[in-house]
Every structure is written in C-alpha cells, then in structure tokens.
C-alpha cells in the first residue's frame with residue numbers, strides 16, 4: 173500500500189513537507205524549479221534566524237520594495253513565513269497583504285537582517301565552535 177509520490181527532499185532536513193500533514197489525495201502542482209524551491213527554502217531558513225535574532229530587539233518584520241507598487245511593503249515575520257510557504261506549496265506568490273499601519277522603525281530590510289545575522293554569527297562562533305578544518309585559535 174505504499175504508493176507515495178517521489179519526494180525530491182526525502183531525507184533532507186530542510187524538507188518543506190516535514191511536519192506538514194497534507195492530505196495525500198492532492199497531487200501538488202510543482203511549477204517551481206528545483207533552484208527556485210531551494211531559494212525559497214533558504215529564505216525560510218534565513219527568516220527563522222533573522223526573527224530569532226531581531227525580534228528580541230524589537231524588529232517586527234522585514235520591509236520589501238514592491239515591484240508592483242514601487243513602494244515599500246512591511247511584512248511581519250509570520251506573514252513573511254506564510255507567503256514563502258504558500259509560494260512553496262502553490263508555486264505562486266500570494267497576493268501581497270502588507271502589515272496594517274506598520275511603524276517603519278520596527279522593520280528592516282533583508283540586507284540589514286543578513287548583515288546583522290552575519291555579525292552575530294561571527295561573534296557567537298568565535299572560540300565556541302570547534303569544527304574540523306576551522307581554526308579557532310586565532311583571537
């Protein structure tokens with residue numbers, strides 16, 4: 173009775189379907205290429221890191237320059253995650269619904285978030301991580 177579709181992410185810890193309880197009767201259309209899927213998965217992973225780092229210091233989400241409106245949209249963390257998941261599952265971006273009446277002071281760009289995360293990562297890994305091949309003696 174094993175007639176499951178082949179999962180290209182089988183065994184991959186980043187499996188987007190992991191933990192999801194999807195009904196098996198829906199043949200999910202998959203218009204995204206592997207590369208596009210990977211991009212979205214990486215964005216989702218980044219998002220987790222950014223939220224974990226930035227939410228505690230008062231950042232509520234990210235601001236994204238909208239190509240349609242040509243103005244910035246402010247997205248809460250949950251909204252961003254929902255949009256990315258939707259893109260993964262449906263292959264189509266969701267109609268954007270920015271946060272209601274956002275305070276721009278509480279939103280940062282992807283670029284800022286990435287730079288912040290890199291800085292924190294460097295600080296945290298200094299002397300604490302002992303990966304083979306990674307010299308940590310330099311201080």
Ligand SMILES: [Zn+2]
Nearest residue numbers: 238240241268
């Ligand atoms: Zn827009």
